[in-house]
Amino acid sequence: MGMIGGGIGAFIGDAHRRASRICNDYELVGGIFDADQEKSREFAVSEGINLTRVYKNIDEMIKKELALPKNERMQVVSIVTPNALHFPFAGKLLKNGFNLVCEKPMTMTVSEALALEKLVKEKKLTFALTHTYTGYPMVRQMRDLIKKGVLGTIQRIDAQYYQGWINSIIYGTGSRITGVWRLDPKHAGVSSCMGDIGVHAFNLIEYTTGLEVKEVLSDLNSVKEGIKLDLDGTVLIRFSNKKLKGVIRASQVCGGLENDIIISVYGSKGSLRWGQENPNYLYHYSDTEPTKIYKPAHGYNMKNAEEAHTMPAGHPEGIYEALANIYKGAAKSIRKKKFDPCEFPTVHDGVRGMKFIHSVVNSNAKGNVWVKV
């Protein structure tokens, strides 16, 4: 595996490396870890990576890697840069036959996203988008329970992603400066809150229900004078079934909130609710039976959930293991092994996400009107 971005001080790069080591199918052999080459090399030294494979730029990287024997070259590259750089790197790598793991949101524009999707199809490559929360066993259990029909008719969908960390940045009291690029349209794209976290909520809805959001009506909030992007917002959503409605709520200004993602799907016979902060609990509400809590490592779970957890029951696994599950799915795909479509989000999920972000921003810009996704 190679990596673009994720050098010293970048938590998301570290997360990807840990996840890749957990699933034990990857070895980090080189990459471009920082725009500043000195820092990139410094990082490589700290990780014990051979400096011959620390590259100046993407063209050099592609050229030199392709020059290696096939079984020695990087079989997959992980892209963990700020959003604006995903597309240029991903495009070149796909064109040259590299499988990819890529952070979300996938690109800056919908057309970029479609271009990547086209390339993946043409080249028959694996492209895993790290919507990490889909790697949690109980999210997979939720998906499979819904598929099985335990909810009856789905009547309402409600997904939330609330954080508070941007307060410390906009009010100048915090120290998490790595987040600042998220407020700059040049690096973050058209949206901060919806682009960074609202899209996770959106993805969890489509992932767990298998339904597509067809239309959105949004009301976004930049919260403070001088902020150019949304830091908060609510999105009304509609589906093909006109009798089903829902809502996506996301915010980065909920003081003291950490990473409060909750997805709830409500049906005529029951409802399912999962929250990320206690990710090993899936709640199933029913009109006729006691509330049930599904937990990992039990015979009562379906196959995909069980395969996504390794310890015996009662030993909590966390976010790294969720990400490792996505890496594991991607590895299966790269090796042409059998896997279930739920095992990793694909370039298509990336396209959906970009369409969501842009239609949400458009709806708000046009005065809170319905916009097709």
Added chain:
Amino acid sequence: MGMIGGGIGAFIGDAHRRASRICNDYELVGGIFDADQEKSREFAVSEGINLTRVYKNIDEMIKKELALPKNERMQVVSIVTPNALHFPFAGKLLKNGFNLVCEKPMTMTVSEALALEKLVKEKKLTFALTHTYTGYPMVRQMRDLIKKGVLGTIQRIDAQYYQGWINSIIYGTGSRITGVWRLDPKHAGVSSCMGDIGVHAFNLIEYTTGLEVKEVLSDLNSVKEGIKLDLDGTVLIRFSNKKLKGVIRASQVCGGLENDIIISVYGSKGSLRWGQENPNYLYHYSDTEPTKIYKPAHGYNMKNAEEAHTMPAGHPEGIYEALANIYKGAAKSIRKKKFDPCEFPTVHDGVRGMKFIHSVVNSNAKGNVWVKV
């Protein structure tokens, strides 16, 4: 105390009577417990109420009560009928000088609501609207903490009220037939979900923050063919402060959900969240300190919260005690004793609620546009 409605089999009438007994300031002496006079008398017998004070109609009741010596007559009447009957009874009683406790939503129309408000002011009477959740000690603590400024700038408000019980009615599987009048516009008014429960969420927002919702944009859902009213919906909300936005979500079709009311107020320095199903826990999230859980019967609470709980810490009080607190506040007012405005919701809250319900229904009818409240 007299009572209109709430005879045999009516759970809400029973709740009001229990609450009035808990707070020990009331004695039920008569009323009109059922439209069917036989049932009304049967109920009176079961409660040990003198049959001479079981009346045929409101005119008789007013006439005969006024004929009694002042210290013997009903000092307050509790109205617990279906929605459509609130106004006719309340109007006549106010005109004749009776203090009232009234179930919500207060009336069928905004003009009725305004008419009652006018009467209450003219007659200088006490009118308590039973938005019961405002009687919980931790809701009062939430209100007073916000007043004190612990949240910094309020940046987002999110209130939810999710139930599932109407599924059993619309799919014909359940037995809670008393609910059926809620689906009939003649008895329930212009809305089912927003009128019955969305308005509670709205009230909790105005109660805890002291802010007024200025505009709404709603998307309502009748869920099933043949249903005439909303059973589900989402309402975008705005305030005077243009940088503050929020959302109200309510549904009666969330299978298996019971009475899942949550009010969250998010600020620049912290956030508060309270949920009705564990009403003795108030969560305070902060960027700089551990999450705090406020519970009743502690010196750290403010005065209004402490006065709303009677047992030592760790002895959970519930919904009846919340309702009793509202009765207690009304009793103080009737006796001209000192009380805090938070101690019971007034006719003005009823006017606000009616304006909310009607503007939400209008927004939806006009195609999901902003409507002033």
Added chain:
Amino acid sequence: MGMIGGGIGAFIGDAHRRASRICNDYELVGGIFDADQEKSREFAVSEGINLTRVYKNIDEMIKKELALPKNERMQVVSIVTPNALHFPFAGKLLKNGFNLVCEKPMTMTVSEALALEKLVKEKKLTFALTHTYTGYPMVRQMRDLIKKGVLGTIQRIDAQYYQGWINSIIYGTGSRITGVWRLDPKHAGVSSCMGDIGVHAFNLIEYTTGLEVKEVLSDLNSVKEGIKLDLDGTVLIRFSNKKLKGVIRASQVCGGLENDIIISVYGSKGSLRWGQENPNYLYHYSDTEPTKIYKPAHGYNMKNAEEAHTMPAGHPEGIYEALANIYKGAAKSIRKKKFDPCEFPTVHDGVRGMKFIHSVVNSNAKGNVWVKV
């Protein structure tokens, strides 16, 4: 109903009166509310009780009440004094044919307890001991699920009752002075912690499982120099079935703990756990199914649980309603109506409790050895 004790400032007397009003089968007509007759009368005035029925002492009370026509006299007397006074009052009242509701622990000694039991049998009276926690619907559901056999073989029982309020008294920082009599053997008996709260844990075990604790081995702790009674302790327990063991833990010195009662019964096929601070949740753990949460007001509950909750699902009831359920059970018994033995704890539970307290104190005094209950 008459009452002994429970005058101004006594929270437990107020709790009993509220509970009696909630269940609506009682009317407080007189009693001896305070040893100081002036205070007793003052209290009666505040409650609107006729001063002719505020008595100087128990002999006067019995004499004058018996002189009243049968349908006017007190049919039941509620005893809410400090422990040492339970027996003298209860004995005289039973001898004269009064039904009783009595606070726990029932007496100071086992022989007193046996004497009361004998009297109750001879006189065929109703004696309800207010082990309040048995009035919670989910405790009754737990009892009936165990009876039904859902746990398989019971293999371990563990009950806990942890409080922290006595810290403020022994370190002189708090204001809850009403608790001080609990530290004085003359008023509290041979034990503080086990007598006041350990006995609740013991009672919950025998109530929910229907099993009798046969032997105890205790280690008690007076915690601080100068304290004469136990404030903390652990009790190993054994049953007829030699392959079943368990433990009772109780403490009044767990800083910051409120009223943390948890009863867990563990079996070969599953386990049940109930905690008082969220009393409307009963957890059922199973080896083969998701964890289940039982809540009140659902068709899946058994009859006794359902009858002990009055509101629709999701409306939490609390400690007053639990106590009211015991009053309701006692009222049924007094009226010779049909009731389930679970509906109120009897004088026999009082005898069991006294045996438990004394055997625990003996075990500790003898150096932590096994003592028969």
Added chain:
Amino acid sequence: MGMIGGGIGAFIGDAHRRASRICNDYELVGGIFDADQEKSREFAVSEGINLTRVYKNIDEMIKKELALPKNERMQVVSIVTPNALHFPFAGKLLKNGFNLVCEKPMTMTVSEALALEKLVKEKKLTFALTHTYTGYPMVRQMRDLIKKGVLGTIQRIDAQYYQGWINSIIYGTGSRITGVWRLDPKHAGVSSCMGDIGVHAFNLIEYTTGLEVKEVLSDLNSVKEGIKLDLDGTVLIRFSNKKLKGVIRASQVCGGLENDIIISVYGSKGSLRWGQENPNYLYHYSDTEPTKIYKPAHGYNMKNAEEAHTMPAGHPEGIYEALANIYKGAAKSIRKKKFDPCEFPTVHDGVRGMKFIHSVVNSNAKGNVWVKV
């Protein structure tokens, strides 16, 4: 790193390998993965380990490793065999200068444990005992808060470890056969429940409080005819401070329980409680302030807790990361870097654990009497 045990199908070996990869200071280069050499080699192939370093026995392993250049040989060996084999392997490896990571319980007897402690001191080696729960950030926070004195005088300590998985083995309904050796004294030693899990509870007490358990009185339960070891038990505990008492409860027969470890330390000013199933929540109860919940990745935590968590707040880490933290501490020690004593449990904790297990078994065998640890 080398490894003894942990071949195909052994979950604990897999856990150790994942943990070592997460912390990124280790590379697995060889070992003896299974008593059956074929299986051992098969496992090595699956892991990509060079077969030249898959050894027949410990003597061969030591000889060949010592023959390698110092910077190529195993610097540390991880022992993850059944209990009985820990000592023979550990003894030889220590004598030959290998640092060790070892599963608990450390040995079969106290004298073996003391022998290992002596060797570690003589050879100045690193010996990390994997009491995994000490690797959780909130356990470290608990330790440091207690050290800081937030609880006042410690007045009660209560640790619990409840599981239910052995039910399926003793009743023959389950499939987790790898557990069967735990019921055989030859492989598991003198105890099943106390040796496997009770000792974790004991370790958490000494780890978080810094206090030593001085005396124990136990009541153990083999639960079913034919079972030779304890599957359940309660242990009364005492400390140097005669006014402090506590209890350890452990069971493997609590049907449906998973891995329910809770440690509570109760003091005069407040109490702390941590449970493993939601390991990122540490509860701090106080008499004068709202209950506080500490969570990882916050400036309010102390240094050791913060260093044990890598993700931003709200991203739950789990059991693998806890184990990785112990591996990380051991790596620091091996590299002679500065570390806090809390960063990994040592051979001394192993000695303490063996003393605990044996004194508990003795106390029970002698008829539930006090035994010095």
